[in-house]
Amino acid sequence: MIQFKKISKIFYPKTVAVKDINLSIRPKEFVSIVGQSGAGKSTLIKLLTSQLKPNSGQIIVGGWDITDIKAKEIPLLRRQIGVVYQDFKLLPSKNIYENVAFALEVCGVPNKRINSVVPQVLKIVGLKEKAGHYPDQISGGEIQRAAIARALVHRPKILLADEPTGNLDSLNTKDIIDLLLKINEFGTTIMLVTHNKDVVNRIKKRVVLMDHGEIISDQEEGKYIL
Amino acid sequence: MFASTFRVTKFALQDFFRNFWLSLVTLTILVLALVTVNLLVIFNVVAKTAINTIEDKVDISIYFKSEISEDQVMNVQKYIQGLAQVKSVDYISKEQALENFKNKHQDNPKIIQSVEEIEKNPLGASLIIKAKNSSDYPAVLDILQTPQYNNLIESKDFDDHKTVIEKINGITQKVGRSVIIIALVFALISILIIFNAIRMAIYTHREEIFAMKLIGATDWFVEGPFLLQGVIFGIMSMVITLLILYPLLGFIRPYLQLILEGDFNIVKYFNQNFLLIFGLELLGAILLNLISSYIAVKRYVKV
Ligand SMILES: Nc1ncnc2c1ncn2[C@@H]1O[C@H](COP(=O)(O)OP(=O)(O)OP(=O)(O)O)[C@@H](O)[C@H]1O
Numbered sequence: 166m167i168q169f170k171k172i173s174k175i176f177y178p179k180t181v182a183v184k185d186i187n188l189s190i191r192p193k194e195f196v197s198i199v200g201q202s203g204a205g206k207s208t209l210i211k212l213l214t215s216q217l218k219p220n221s222g223q224i225i226v227g228g229w230d231i232t233d234i235k236a237k238e239i240p241l242l243r244r245q246i247g248v249v250y251q252d253f254k255l256l257p258s259k260n261i262y263e264n265v266a267f268a269l270e271v272c273g274v275p276n277k278r279i280n281s282v283v284p285q286v287l288k289i290v291g292l293k294e295k296a297g298h299y300p301d302q303i304s305g306g307e308i309q310r311a312a313i314a315r316a317l318v319h320r321p322k323i324l325l326a327d328e329p330t331g332n333l334d335s336l337n338t339k340d341i342i343d344l345l346l347k348i349n350e351f352g353t354t355i356m357l358v359t360h361n362k363d364v365v366n367r368i369k370k371r372v373v374l375m376d377h378g379e380i381i382s383d384q385e386e387g388k389y390i391l
Numbered sequence: 392m393f394a395s396t397f398r399v400t401k402f403a404l405q406d407f408f409r410n411f412w413l414s415l416v417t418l419t420i421l422v423l424a425l426v427t428v429n430l431l432v433i434f435n436v437v438a439k440t441a442i443n444t445i446e447d448k449v450d451i452s453i454y455f456k457s458e459i460s461e462d463q464v465m466n467v468q469k470y471i472q473g474l475a476q477v478k479s480v481d482y483i484s485k486e487q488a489l490e491n492f493k494n495k496h497q498d499n500p501k502i503i504q505s506v507e508e509i510e511k512n513p514l515g516a517s518l519i520i521k522a523k524n525s526s527d528y529p530a531v532l533d534i535l536q537t538p539q540y541n542n543l544i545e546s547k548d549f550d551d552h553k554t555v556i557e558k559i560n561g562i563t564q565k566v567g568r569s570v571i572i573i574a575l576v577f578a579l580i581s582i583l584i585i586f587n588a589i590r591m592a593i594y595t596h597r598e599e600i601f602a603m604k605l606i607g608a609t610d611w612f613v614e615g616p617f618l619l620q621g622v623i624f625g626i627m628s629m630v631i632t633l634l635i636l637y638p639l640l641g642f643i644r645p646y647l648q649l650i651l652e653g654d655f656n657i658v659k660y661f662n663q664n665f666l667l668i669f670g671l672e673l674l675g676a677i678l679l680n681l682i683s684s685y686i687a688v689k690r691y692v693k694v
């Protein structure tokens with residue numbers, strides 16, 4: 166589903182964020198990426214959404230070589246990927262329903278379908294009652310669930326989550342992780358970047374450990390070791 | 392494409408009302424700029440009209456010797472009329488001159504009497520020449536100076552106008568130049584202010600733009616609402632400007648009429664040039680908004 170082949174990303178003048186990375190993720194897999202701050206985890210995510218271009222190597226997403234993707238095709242790529250960030254803001258001028266619907270409107274989905282899909286997704290993330298609330302009227306955990314709903318609503322095959330639980334308490338964190346596991350069970354490939362040791366140990370899925378831009382361990386059913 | 396155009400319109404309107412205060416600030420700045428542009432237009436019209444009024448009072452009177460026949464005078468009139476610089480030549484016959492003279496001295500029986508005592512009309516015919524531009528008078532005078540005409544002429548009445556004309560020419564040029572400079576400086580300032588107001592408005596949306604792009608929105612989908620808003624701002628500011636301007640014109644109209652004499656009507660002037668003045672202003676406002684919005688959004692769209 167996702168393949169990094171000898172990927173390097175160097176920030177001018179000489180910060181090596183990611184170095185000769187080889188990583189292959191199968192469809193429906195759940196992979197946790199862990200590692201110290203500055204290890205290159207977010208860089209990996211941004212390379213997948215084409216926010217960053219690699220200096221060398223090859224990236225393939227769902228059989229599509231996006232290494233030299235044209236600017237015009239980037240929207241198409243992003244519509245096949247859902248992204249959730251720790252501080253990936255919802256649009257403050259739109260309520261929760263509109264925020265989620267927006268991801269579909271952007272893709273040109275007809276209104277009829279939007280009206281049927283959005284309530285379903287809001288129900289999955291448990292925000293049906295808050296649909297009319299604006300982002301500043303709900304809690305951090307709810308915002309993050311709304312962000313996941315937005316990332317999921319167009320049924321992407323891949324969900325990228327960069328520290329989605331970064332500023333949540335343990336109860337909300339558990340909620341989010343359970344939600345991600347549920348989504349994974351439905352068949353979505355998930356790449357989760359996290360600092361949270363408990364989270365990784367609880368998930369009991371593949372763990373990739375990065376350090377200074379390199380992968381130093383890759384274990385099925387891994388534990389968080391530093 | 393149709394659905395996305397509809398959505399772009401929806402988002403543009405939604406954003407306008409949900410960010411009402413910011414919209415209001417941008418709109419106010421636009422209206423202020425447009426009102427000031429129109430004040431400049433008024434100033435320009437008033438200055439030009441004032442100069443025209445004074446210029447219109449300037450003329451050359453040439454008085455022919457009394458023995459010169461009407462035919463000869465007519466010939467001169469014809470010739471002068473044919474000059475490129477000349478706007479009009481009025482002929483005043485001997486009889487008319489006498490009539491005017493009598494009217495002028497109605498209250499002075501002595502003069503009237505002495506005129507009536509002379510049987511022959513002592514006055515000559517005269518021509519009143521108006522040039523198209525005050526700067527043309529010297530050339531006309533030069534022509535009249537040639538012996539061919541000078542011999543027929545008793546006296547010319549222009550010298551006392553000469554300084555006035557020079558002054559007017561000076562004023563006309565200065566006013567023209569300063570209006571252009573003021574207009575240019577002002578245009579530059581308003582462009583900067585409006586550009587910055589729009590940049591500010593779009594800056595507050597940068598996270599939104601970023602989010603849209605990450606969801607997979609095309610550039611057009613992100614830019615569209617902002618561009619459309621630019622057009623809406625342009626139209627709204629023009630309408631508000633008209634609502635402010637016309638009462639203002641009505642208010643200053645009597646005063647201008649007093650200052651400028653004659654039947655000068657500023658409201659009528661704007662009505663007659665409505666499409667030209669406001670069409671250009673509207674076009675300018677919309678273009679400025681579109682360009683500013685486009686440049687401002689482009690910065691954040693590249694994610
Ligand atoms: N835009 C950038 N310009 C220059 N250097 C950058 C840029 N983004 C990231 N870096 C550098 O690249 C390296 C990897 O950054 P990255 O964000 O991938 O780390 P990370 O593993 O996500 O860290 P964290 O856990 O703190 O989020 C760091 O040394 C960082 O300083």
Ligand SMILES: [Mg+2]
Nearest residue numbers: 206207208327
């Ligand atoms: Mg990071």
